[in-house]
Amino acid sequence: MVAGGGLERRAPSFLSAVPPGVSGKEVSREQRRRSGCCWGPAMGAAEGKGAAAAAAVPLPPSRAPEARTSLKAFVLGGSVAAVPLLPGFQGRAALALHVAGANAALLLAWGRSPGGMYQIAIRACFLGFVFGCGLLLSFGQSTWKHFGWYMCSLSLFHYSEYLVTAVNNPGSLSLDSFLLNHSFEYNMAALSSWVEFTVEKFLFPGMKQITWLSSAGLLMVVFGDCLRKAAMLTAGSNFNHIVQNEKSETHILVTRGVYGWFRHPSYVGWFYWSIGTQILLCNPVCVVGYTLASWRFFRERIEEEEITLIHFFGEEYLAYKRRVPSGLPLIRGVKVEL
Numbered sequence: 001m002v003a004g005g006g007l008e009r010r011a012p013s014f015l016s017a018v019p020p021g022v023s024g025k026e027v028s029r030e031q032r033r034r035s036g037c038c039w040g041p042a043m044g045a046a047e048g049k050g051a052a053a054a055a056a057v058p059l060p061p062s063r064a065p066e067a068r069t070s071l072k073a074f075v076l077g078g079s080v081a082a083v084p085l086l087p088g089f090q091g092r093a094a095l096a097l098h099v100a101g102a103n104a105a106l107l108l109a110w111g112r113s114p115g116g117m118y119q120i121a122i123r124a125c126f127l128g129f130v131f132g133c134g135l136l137l138s139f140g141q142s143t144w145k146h147f148g149w150y151m152c153s154l155s156l157f158h159y160s161e162y163l164v165t166a167v168n169n170p171g172s173l174s175l176d177s178f179l180l181n182h183s184f185e186y187n188m189a190a191l192s193s194w195v196e197f198t199v200e201k202f203l204f205p206g207m208k209q210i211t212w213l214s215s216a217g218l219l220m221v222v223f224g225d226c227l228r229k230a231a232m233l234t235a236g237s238n239f240n241h242i243v244q245n246e247k248s249e250t251h252i253l254v255t256r257g258v259y260g261w262f263r264h265p266s267y268v269g270w271f272y273w274s275i276g277t278q279i280l281l282c283n284p285v286c287v288v289g290y291t292l293a294s295w296r297f298f299r300e301r302i303e304e305e306e307i308t309l310i311h312f313f314g315e316e317y318l319a320y321k322r323r324v325p326s327g328l329p330l331i332r333g334v335k336v337e338l
Helices: 029-033 064-085 091-110 117-139 145-168 184-203 211-238 265-280 284-313 315-323
Strands: 026-028 335-337
Touching: 064 091, 064 117, 064 145, 091 117, 117 145, 145 211, 145 265, 184 284, 211 265, 265 284, 284 315
Parallel strands: 026 335
Antiparallel strands: none
């Protein structure tokens, strides 16, 4: 799992349920025609996350209240960036007062609200606070400016995952949509990047002040996150952070928009976003580690999902696969025997 970029929560693999004679990487036409094949827990109807997505209708009930609550709380947390503008409020004491005031506001506004609104608000407020602190570092005179860029990028990524899900696929919305409790591996990968940055900053301070390199990383981050969110919006109500295991009768193969550029646009976006965060931090060790780990994960995930997509959509998906690249370097997807 890759942090900073992170990887989506993985459902149990279904490869063990593939019929005898079918490898995880090859599916023959004859085997695809078998009507009695048991494909086990399928990996995401039309990806729900990375491959050509399937749009499901009708739409679930609106989650506008959750979206509004999270947005208000995010802005409340982000208001920490305005603290230096207030006369008489400086330093750590000012930050402590802001934290206390924000917590009091959260309790007053949503402490007794039904539907877990307080839990939504406190997570969004935390991400807003991280974003605001990142802005303070980014526009201050500190040598931690580039780490401030990273803080803004990371917090905005996690918050926008929740917000887009609330607007786009409210039926799947939960606290897990923030992706804050992703996995142990995710947390360790994030921690490793922070440790590397801190150690190298003290040992080789000039190494963390290469602005042109950090700027290139920031551009990768912006590109990757925008591509991923575009994929989520294009996939519509089918996008889900948990891999789906059944094909609905209403599912259709979506090949428009960013899915006309890449078969797996959300994976492409996350891949380059995660690497970009480490280029931004000028972390050479984590750049290599994140690249190798995420590439290997996506190679396996794409091969697994495309077996299911071929099973779901047959020749329609095969034609799409021949026409549109995966979008990830040296990853061609599942091999098909003709």
